[in-house]
Amino acid sequence: MADHDYGYTTWGKDWVRFAESLRQTRPDPQLPSARRMARDGKVQITFDDRTVRAVVQRGRGTSVVTIEVAPMSAEATAEISRRLSGIQPLLTDDLYRAVADAGHxxxxxxxxxxxxxxxxxxRCVHELAVYYDMARRIDDDPxxxxxxxGFFHASAGGGQAPAEATAQRWIALNSLDPAAYFTAAE
Ligand SMILES: [Zn+2]
Structure with missing residues (x-):
């Protein structure tokens, strides 16, 4: 069943979908445990660029989950950058939809x-718990x-974005301070 504790933003919902794939015909019986573990603080996540490392406690056991996230496409990066170039950029659900509607x-x-x-x-219950914990964190801070x-890495000029993609757009983007990316949707 839907659990509105996780993925109430579209940004966070992407991570819930890793646990609750639309292609699954039946819910994974491990999901309630995974949600509970995330809720009870059993998942400790650290980030290293595009690598997510999580220490997950279950009972007396500890497991380590490592997730490598692919770089965002240059097109999506450029589209978001363009739309965030306002005075007080907001990572809202509307912005997500606009970027998706633009094809990226x-x-x-x-x-x-x-x-x-x-x-x-x-898929083990530890991995599922990390997806939920990522969703929870992203809901709080998209x-x-x-x-x-790798969005901020790429936008700072050190990324994988092809030069032809957005040479001009990077100029505007580089003037953005990541700290100015407000998190509140309302
Ligand atoms: Zn595991």
């Missing part, structure tokens, strides 16, 4: 997901959704 959905793509636990299932895709 900013949803994250995971390059790899790994857990140290011995579970033989395609900048994380961009940061973990």
């Amino acid at each position: 959905p900013p949803a994250p793509v995971l390059d790899s997901v790994d857990c140290s636990c011995p579970a033989g299932t395609p 900048r994380i959704a961009l940061d973990v895709q």
Whole structure:
């Protein structure tokens, strides 16, 4: 069933979808446990550029989940940058939809997901708990959704964006202070 504690922003919802794929015909029976673990603070996340590392506690056991997030496409980066060039840029649901409607959905793509636990299932409960915790964090601060895709790195000029994509747009973008990306949607 829907759990509105996670993914109440479109930015956060992307991470809920990793746990609750629309392609699944039945909910994963591990989901309630995963949600509870995220809610109870059993997931400790650290970020290193586009790598998410999480120490997940379950019972007496501890597992380490490592997720590599693909860089945001140059097109999506440029589209968001263009729309954020106002005086007080806001990472709202409306902005997300506008960027998606322009043909460059900013949803994250995971390059790899790994857990140290011995579970033989395609997805373990630790990984699911991390998706929920990421959704919770991003709901609180949508900048994380961009940061973990290398948005600020790319926009600072050190990124993978092809030069021809947005040479002119980078100029405007570089004048933006990431600290000015407000988080409140209302
Ligand atoms: Zn695991």
